[in-house]
Amino acid sequence: MHARVDIAIIGGGATGWMAAAYLNRFLPSLDIAVMESPDVPPLGVGESLNSVSRRFNAALGIDEAEFLRAVDGTYKIGIAFEEFADLGTGFFHPFGRPAGPVDAHPHAQDAFPATWLCRANRFDPGQGARGYHVCATRYAGFLRDLATARGVTRIAAHAERVRRSGRAIAAVEDLEADLFIDCTGFRGLLLGDALQTPFHGLDDTLPNDAAVALRVPYERIATRPFPFTRCAAQEAGWIWEIPLWSRLGAGYCYARRHLTPDDATARLKAHLGLSADDDLEPMHIRFRHGRHARAVAENCVALGGAFGFIEPLESTGLAMTQANIMSLVPGLADLGRWDRLCRERFDTTADFVFAHYRLSRRRDSAYWREIQTRAPGPRLARLLAEARHGDFERIDNDPGHFYRARNWNAVLSGMGLFDAPETDAPPLDTQDLAARAAEAPDFVTHLAETLHGPPPWPHTPPPSPVAPPAPARRRPAPAPMMDNASP
Numbered sequence: 001m002h003a004r005v006d007i008a009i010i011g012g013g014a015t016g017w018m019a020a021a022y023l024n025r026f027l028p029s030l031d032i033a034v035m036e037s038p039d040v041p042p043l044g045v046g047e048s049l050n051s052v053s054r055r056f057n058a059a060l061g062i063d064e065a066e067f068l069r070a071v072d073g074t075y076k077i078g079i080a081f082e083e084f085a086d087l088g089t090g091f092f093h094p095f096g097r098p099a100g101p102v103d104a105h106p107h108a109q110d111a112f113p114a115t116w117l118c119r120a121n122r123f124d125p126g127q128g129a130r131g132y133h134v135c136a137t138r139y140a141g142f143l144r145d146l147a148t149a150r151g152v153t154r155i156a157a158h159a160e161r162v163r164r165s166g167r168a169i170a171a172v173e174d175l176e177a178d179l180f181i182d183c184t185g186f187r188g189l190l191l192g193d194a195l196q197t198p199f200h201g202l203d204d205t206l207p208n209d210a211a212v213a214l215r216v217p218y219e220r221i222a223t224r225p226f227p228f229t230r231c232a233a234q235e236a237g238w239i240w241e242i243p244l245w246s247r248l249g250a251g252y253c254y255a256r257r258h259l260t261p262d263d264a265t266a267r268l269k270a271h272l273g274l275s276a277d278d279d280l281e282p283m284h285i286r287f288r289h290g291r292h293a294r295a296v297a298e299n300c301v302a303l304g305g306a307f308g309f310i311e312p313l314e315s316t317g318l319a320m321t322q323a324n325i326m327s328l329v330p331g332l333a334d335l336g337r338w339d340r341l342c343r344e345r346f347d348t349t350a351d352f353v354f355a356h357y358r359l360s361r362r363r364d365s366a367y368w369r370e371i372q373t374r375a376p377g378p379r380l381a382r383l384l385a386e387a388r389h390g391d392f393e394r395i396d397n398d399p400g401h402f403y404r405a406r407n408w409n410a411v412l413s414g415m416g417l418f419d420a421p422e423t424d425a426p427p428l429d430t431q432d433l434a435a436r437a438a439e440a441p442d443f444v445t446h447l448a449e450t451l452h453g454p455p456p457w458p459h460t461p462p463p464s465p466v467a468p469p470a471p472a473r474r475r476p477a478p479a480p481m482m483d484n485a486s487p
């Protein structure tokens, strides 16, 4: 069927429907259609959302409680990194602002209220900087229902034919438009295939190229929801745990040079306490790191996986895509500038993720030893040199930095960059933060009382209030979140 719209979005995963919902809301006079293939399923991962998502949802007028109920969601106020710096270590990358100065402080994480809440497995409803753990399938569906209810047209068709008019795209199948948005994920149908925009890989830095994912009902494991995403480094990659309300999303992100898919699956099951012959269906995914040379070519812009991909260690995929979508509305007036912003955000975020590997002191497997041969590029090398001296000015003044100085401080300090003996760091006053966290509601109890009702799995709330946890001296590894025990 022949049709003409102002904006045609090709691809209907989370990216396609996020773009459709947002552009429809802020460009209400434009006709928008989404073409999604009935033959190619969306990725089905992407369940950990950073705090950008809260702003994105608020801009769309989404009610937070309704949203979380619809997507089996929980709150996320940080990310735990275990055994990245070295075996036996761990740290939090907390969301929100620190209570005092943290530049180049060896215990930067302790200055953030969210760190203390994560340690105590508690949640402060007043913590504005929060993201979410969501079911990826339900999330894409939620956005699709929202966008179509507000007037976006949905076309179920597999796109193959791309018709050109000069260098520009005139139509995809029979759908004509002024602007095409490529949201076809790793397939990259328009920006990559049709417009032949070169791809720059990141294989010389980021080590992983595959993942295996499982959806695990809580009934099968001892883990219960906690307010952060857990990333535990392994011999050939790392395992994520994303606590939704009724199940855990878990996966092993690994390097195929060092581990087979079967071994990754076995290791993941063992990590979760599942038996090797458990019948849960593993989902195997291969990916390539990198981005296209540009996010804009002719009358086409690319978002999400169709533009580029960085492995999910900091859950950057959807958050960066949301930021790029929000910038696109004003950016339509100057797509060259928007393109530059997207590229810079991507590149500085790739640096941020690589820092978690490059600064590691682990040498206990071929994987970790190989990482030491991967040198940081000039941009990251300079940033690390400046950071060592507490100079974060460049980061906070540059809109191309997706992560702010406080994020870099938390991670670089957790990785031990500021541990040098000459560091003359003033002690942090953490007693108040610890005491306040201890008085906040237990995470599961709060979710049950305000959102989901009684949990469908056994839960024993801790005594309330618990004693304040002792201030951490060195970066302790966050304890495994078994049966809601406070670490």
Ligand SMILES: Cc1cc2nc3c(=O)[nH]c(=O)nc-3n(C[C@H](O)[C@H](O)[C@H](O)COP(=O)(O)OP(=O)(O)OC[C@H]3O[C@@H](n4cnc5c(N)ncnc54)[C@H](O)[C@@H]3O)c2cc1C
Residues within 6 Å of the ligand: 010, 011, 012, 013, 014, 015, 016, 035, 036, 037, 038, 039, 040, 041, 042, 043, 044, 045, 046, 047, 048, 049, 050, 157, 158, 159, 160, 183, 184, 185, 186, 187, 189, 211, 251, 253, 285, 287, 303, 304, 305, 306, 312, 315, 316, 317, 318, 319, 321
């Ligand atoms: C292992 C892994 C874990 C991840 N974890 C996280 C995380 O925790 N947090 C996070 O923020 N991000 C995460 N990501 C990234 C996140 O999954 C992606 O950013 C997200 O899935 C969005 O992808 P997408 O919509 O761009 O592509 P996809 O989900 O692949 O969707 C592509 C869409 O395009 C359609 N399509 C493809 N070809 C055609 C065609 N020819 N015609 C019509 N339609 C077509 C498909 O039907 C589909 O609807 C993760 C990624 C991986 C690989």
